[in-house]
Amino acid sequence: xxxxxxxxxxxVAVLLLxxxxxxxxxxxxxxxxxxxxxxxxxLAVLGLLISYAGEPSFxxxxxxxxxxxxxxxxxLGAVMAQRVPMTSMPETVALFNxxxxxxxxxxxxxxxxxxxxxxxxxxxxLVSIVVSVxxxxxxxxxxxxxxxxxxGWLSTPPWMQSKLRHxxxxxxxxxxxxxxxxxxxxxxxxxxxWLLIVSSSLLGIGVTLPxxxxxxxxxxSLLNSYSGVAAAAAGFVVGSQLLIVAGAMVGAAGLILTQxxxxxxxxxxxxxxxxxxxxxxxxxxGGGGEYTNITSCSxxxxxxxxxxxxxxxxxxxxxxxxxxxxxxxxxxxxVLESAGIDxxxxxxxxxxxxxxxxxxxxxxxxxxxxQLKEMDQINPEFPAADVVLVLGANDVVNPQAKSDPDSPLYxxxxxxxxxxxxxxxxxRGMSAGYSGIKNDLFELVNTSMLFGDAKKVLGDLxxxxxxxxxxxx
Amino acid sequence: xFVEFLWVLLLGSLLGFELIGKVPPTLHTPLMSGANAxxxxxxxxxxxxxxxxxxxxxxxLLGSVSLGFALFNVIGGFLVTDRMLAMxxxxxxxxxxx
Numbered sequence: 046x047x048x049x050x051x052x053x054x055x056x057v058a059v060l061l062l063x064x065x066x067x068x069x070x071x072x073x074x075x076x077x078x079x080x081x082x083x084x085x086x087x088l089a090v091l092g093l094l095i096s097y098a099g100e101p102s103f104x105x106x107x108x109x110x111x112x113x114x115x116x117x118x119x120x121l122g123a124v125m126a127q128r129v130p131m132t133s134m135p136e137t138v139a140l141f142n143x144x145x146x147x148x149x150x151x152x153x154x155x156x157x158x159x160x161x162x163x164x165x166x167x168x169x170x171l172v173s174i175v176v177s178v179x180x181x182x183x184x185x186x187x188x189x190x191x192x193x194x195x196x197g198w199l200s201t202p203p204w205m206q207s208k209l210r211h212x213x214x215x216x217x218x219x220x221x222x223x224x225x226x227x228x229x230x231x232x233x234x235x236x237x238x239w240l241l242i243v244s245s246s247l248l249g250i251g252v253t254l255p256x257x258x259x260x261x262x263x264x265x266s267l268l269n270s271y272s273g274v275a276a277a278a279a280g281f282v283v284g285s286q287l288l289i290v291a292g293a294m295v296g297a298a299g300l301i302l303t304q305x306x307x308x309x310x311x312x313x314x315x316x317x318x319x320x321x322x323x324x325x326x327x328x329x330x331g332g333g334g335e336y337t338n339i340t341s342c343s344x345x346x347x348x349x350x351x352x353x354x355x356x357x358x359x360x361x362x363x364x365x366x367x368x369x370x371x372x373x374x375x376x377x378x379x380v381l382e383s384a385g386i387d388x389x390x391x392x393x394x395x396x397x398x399x400x401x402x403x404x405x406x407x408x409x410x411x412x413x414x415x416q417l418k419e420m421d422q423i424n425p426e427f428p429a430a431d432v433v434l435v436l437g438a439n440d441v442v443n444p445q446a447k448s449d450p451d452s453p454l455y456x457x458x459x460x461x462x463x464x465x466x467x468x469x470x471x472x473r474g475m476s477a478g479y480s481g482i483k484n485d486l487f488e489l490v491n492t493s494m495l496f497g498d499a500k501k502v503l504g505d506l507x508x509x510x511x512x513x514x515x516x517x518x
Numbered sequence: 519x520f521v522e523f524l525w526v527l528l529l530g531s532l533l534g535f536e537l538i539g540k541v542p543p544t545l546h547t548p549l550m551s552g553a554n555a556x557x558x559x560x561x562x563x564x565x566x567x568x569x570x571x572x573x574x575x576x577x578x579l580l581g582s583v584s585l586g587f588a589l590f591n592v593i594g595g596f597l598v599t600d601r602m603l604a605m606x607x608x609x610x611x612x613x614x615x616x
Contacts, residue, residue, distance in 0.1 A: 080596075142590070287562060298553050
């Protein structure tokens with residue numbers, strides 16, 4: 046009876062989890078789907094507790110430890126989720142993800158140290174433990190490094206950008222392999238286990254540290270996929286089919302998402318993982334050409350042009366997200382709208398600090414959803430735009446991607462902003478985008494540069510627009 | 519038993535590949551965050567470890583810490599995803615007063 050109940054609950058939980066992931070891929074159903082997934086998770090936990098009810102070891106003492114762990118982890122998670130600003134979403138996901146990896150690692154460690162108690166004996170359990178420890182460690186240290194880099198707490202030491210790091214990482218991978226083999230051959234000695242933990246933890250750091258900030262979302266997505274794999278491996282260790290299914294689903298979904306992100310950036314996963322900080326290298330090497338014909342202009346000129354426009358398209362990019370300028374931007378567009386100017390936002394698939402991040406930021410700043418236009422939708426509309434305002438975006442508006450077959454960017458989907466009558470580019474300086482490639486857009490006759498931090502420029506612009514009498518009700 | 523598990527792994531992976539074949543870029547960040555919350559399903563493994571631990575304090579401790587990490591991931595992940603998605607869903611209702 047108990048078995049039947051357990052399997053029914055598990056089945057429903059798997060079904061709801063699948064429906065949850067499915068629903069998360071449509072705007073209308075996404076919020077409900079997230080809640081369905083959360084209910085599925087609660088159901089899975091309930092099913093597990095029911096299936097172990099009546100076991101002698103499931104006593105008051107066990108409950109104390111369960112409640113203790115739940116209270117600490119749950120409360121911290123809830124507080125973190127409420128407090129964190131929307132611009133910090135990439136590092137938040139990285140942190141959560143790292144903790145998931147840590148959890149798998151600890152369970153595998155427990156199973157390795159006390160195999161008899163957890164019925165984790167035999168070759169299958171051993172291999173699962175090895176996989177779980179390996180992937181769990183990499184996920185944990187990799188995610189923490191990713192978070193620290195995104196927060197600006199860590200920068201890449203120069204030697205990590207040289208070829209030397211490949212030697213370092215290969216040595217660590219070999220050490221991990223030796224540890225794994227030793228662990229399977231000689232399960233009772235702890236040497237293999239600790240060698241595996243230490244070397245795979247260092248490997249997670251070594252692989253993630255050289256990767257540049259703009260590529261980090263791809264890495265987080267990949268690490269998210271890993272944490273699914275780690276969960277599935279933990280499922281083999283403790284013999285839970287539900288854990289295996291859910292882990293496998295997340296692992297597969299994470300891989301697809303990683304691939305989608307890579308496509309959007311015109312980067313292959315291999316070059317993200319092994320190419321290191323591409324941008325840093327090319328900038329040092331001259332940035333792929335000097336700019337000769339740059340027109341820069343003042344905020345005042347920009348305001349005057351905007352005032353005379355009928356149709357304005359905003360192209361928000363990474364720089365806007367970093368400057369946290371989405372609220373100021375929204376104030377500027379409110380002023381423009383109140384003067385009867387038509388405003389739309391062109392959202393490149395990888396705009397922001399990770400794909401879809403820009404939509405979240407603009408939604409947070411109260412931008413109406415229907416003003417956000419996706420690339421395929423907005424590209425035919427650029428010729429009809431009077432002014433395009435590019436805010437901290439670079440590679441995604443580089444016309445070379447369409448016109449120059451020799452450019453490394455060639456083939457990457459871009460926004461055709463050069464088709465508009467006037468283009469203003471707000472940028473901190475003339476440094477290249479993370480691809481390190483010169484942007485022909487900046488030299489076009491209809492392009493003017495506004496140098497400065499996106500938030501400051503937008504603030505000044507707002508003042509100028511109000512001086513011109515716009516935005517008065 | 520092992521073969522059965524492998525089947526489960528295989529079918530779960532295929533399901534995952536199929537489920538999110540098409541996602542609008544808008545939802546990549548929430549989807550990543552939501553999928554990340556689901557990967558905290560290791561709570562099940564952590565709970566199993568605690569329940570089977572008996573009087574083994576080290577095992578209880580490992581299980582409990584593991585449970586804490588997993589729940590941090592799960593609860594934080596679902597809540598933060600909900601926060602993001604809440605911003606999308608309230609948009610259409612505001613259209614009228616503009």
